[in-house]
Amino acid sequence: MAVAATTTAAGARPVRAGRRPSLAWLGTVPFLGYVAVFLLLPTGIVLWNAIRNPTAGGFELSNLKQLFNSTERSYFTGSLELSAASSVIAAVLGAILAYAVASGNPDGVVRRLYLSGSGVLAQFGGVTLAFAFNAAIGPTSGFLFHAGWYYNFPAGIGLIYTYFQIPLMVLVFLPAIDGLKAQWREACENLGGSTWQYWRHVAAPLLAPAFIGATLLLFANALSAYATIQAWENQISYTVPQQIYIAINSEVGLASNAGDVLALGMVVMVAIIMIGYFLLQRRAARWLR
Amino acid sequence: MAAVTSIGETPLAGQGKRQGGMQVGRRRRLNIFRYITFTLFSLFFLLPLLALVRFSLEGKKLGTWSGAAWGQILSYPGLFSAIEITLELAVISCLVVLLLLVPTMIWIRLRVQGLSRVIEFLCLLPLVIPAIVLVVGLGPIYNKIEHYNVSALQLFWVYVILALPYAYRALATGLGAIDVTTLSEAARSLGANWITVMFRVIVPNMWQAILNSMLLTSALVLGEFTVASILNYLNLQVALFNISRATQNAGVLFSTSTAALLFAFVLLLILSYIGRRRSAGGSWTASLEALVRRGRR
């Protein structure tokens, strides 16, 4: 028995007669099939429809060119403006909060509370969050005060976005702060460095990739948000998700692949950001190993 | 140079510093910072929630108190069935996510490591193709589905996809913390087949990750609005949205929202306590030892 255990523990894969290991990938077929049908196929449909002429059939790229006229561009700039503002503010605030959480007792009540709270609030966005803000600072029915700027863009909706972005930042950035080893701080002190120098020369460069990566994740998250801004009840369409909804549901007739074209634009926008995020994640992970 | 090497060699010197004034001062400044931060952020996060609760207790006339809105969660026409459907959707989506991801991820880890990048990419793809984009292309697919079943429970097919990034990350963290190869080789050398390895050896060691991913999936399903509303299904969020558009006295909106939030929060809190006890009680190395010991008997 012991001998057998040693042999296998040496790392040799047990080879069974007649079975070639290269068919093992078949075990992933259920997963791949599922994803192909419910993720890749709809995406393909959207991209396909975006480059075709909706009435006459055949390929038609002029609809894509429409994306660059000033009205369509305004939806993209609106989306970018709102997402950038809320992400950067939430990233900075969230980082501060994450540091406060990380510097406490790892098993303590406060950390547990804040992590659970962040877990809940990060997913809280959407219809119910809009209700909560309307109840809190809505222009006429606000509980706390009446915010005249509540229906301003990007101020009013930006505040709501920040509310669910900060917990997301805490969840994403906390592991990075946890990864700051105490020894580095001690090393810095032993060399005579002050707190400021520690942050400026040691911690900040180490945390920078993770911080920027997390900001990008927040950015992509904000770009994709739809439910919250819909429930905000401002009827002016500022962002791409709102305009996609209008394109699909308009009863006064727009080009019938307008939604697909906008969706394509959105995918490109978010893809660029996510690529940036992944590159930075890999860079950050190197230091935290 | 000498100063650097001396750190590792003279830990006691460092300890001496710990009792010194600089360390205490820093600790005090840190604590002040923490208190201020926590107070400010708690205020920011709690105030809208407080407004939610206050409005859920609002009576017929502004300024009065009444618990009526809470009772309406059960009695408001159409709301209760939407709640039921959403809860069922959450359960179904969790199960399908686990069924889809756990065996696949373990299998990849054990047998087909080359595909792990592909699976990771596919699982993170829904972050790049968000719900609002996905739903534009889902029309024809849901046409086909509705031929067989018109229930809103069919939404689970999409919800699983939406949950993939979060569930994948939770499960990957759990899987990464245990030495899957060693455990599986030990078990197989004791005669276990692959099914036993997966479900009786590896899965019990990733309980916390599994619970975590179930929670993330459920939170997503409870809060999902985009896909359901555009595909014309009635789930909890869509029902709430319709109520807010149609009726004046919307107390039930606030009570339902508060209830949903409390529900998710309590679940998460429980999960964080369960997690601690499990990791304290048994680690995967202990399971490995138990396996080997059993084999030796």
Add this chain to the structure above:
Amino acid sequence: MTKLIAAAKQEGTLNVIALPPTWANYGNIIKAFAKKYGIKVVSQNPEGSSQDEVNAVKSENGTSKAPDVLDVGMAVALVSTSLFAPYQVSTWSSIPAAQKDPKGLWTQDYGGYMSVGYNSAKFGTITSMSQLLGPKFKNSVSLNGNPTAANAALNGVMMANLAAGGTADSIAKGVDFFHSLKQAGNFVPVQATPATIKAGTTPIVLNWDYLNTASVVGQGANWKVFVPSNAELAGYYAQAVNKTAPHPAAARLWEEFLYSQTAGGGQNLWLQGGARPVEMTAMTSDSSIDTSAASALPPVTGTTVFLTPTQATSAATYLSAHWAQAVK
């Protein structure tokens, strides 16, 4: 007719879509129909738009939940005739020729005039659109939705257009009016609902008159409605039967009910909801009309403007290109 009733009862169910209970009294209409014939009415997506209805017919085709009947705006009706089954109700002759499709693919059912509803306790009496640009209307004027997407909102802008001296062929003056409104700080870009009116967020609403009645809006006697004398814009919706309806007999029985001229029939029920039923002229002649409900409608004198499909489309195109910039 008796055979139709029997067949419909056999089917037992009717699927309707996008019929909010407070829209032109649909809540009571549905209840009355269900009670009279014992047929269960399943109301899907009450907040949906006309486009949602057509989308549902296409996507739910072949299932038991597909809508049997549709109530859509004219723009959507005219482009979706391939989905409809021709049907002529028994009161077909009472419907004016211009308000029905000769083949019976669609038939107009009820309509109203674009109106301005407002809180008279707060603003006094308003008599014209141009007053709305004044300083005391800060943060007050709202539409029923987004004009690039919603029929009611598009017509609201068109009403402003006509009042500002524009014609039905070009909605440019209407967009300019809202731009000025926004500059003056008087435009509230919030979807007007009974909740927002009650909360005072949207104290002035441009909407169809049957959606602006005090009872629908949930306000008391202080809520007044007027149709601008220089901008009498009317619009009718249209009924259609789904060609592939899962319950074809029930669908046709529903149409018969809606166009029936009896005291408890659809036409009078719509009138009680503040809408003008399409058979109103015929019913006034033969006195089957509910006179008290008829007199409660906002007074309209002068020429009525109906948007033709071409005018509606060109308005929509102009709006999708210019609305967002005008009011941001």
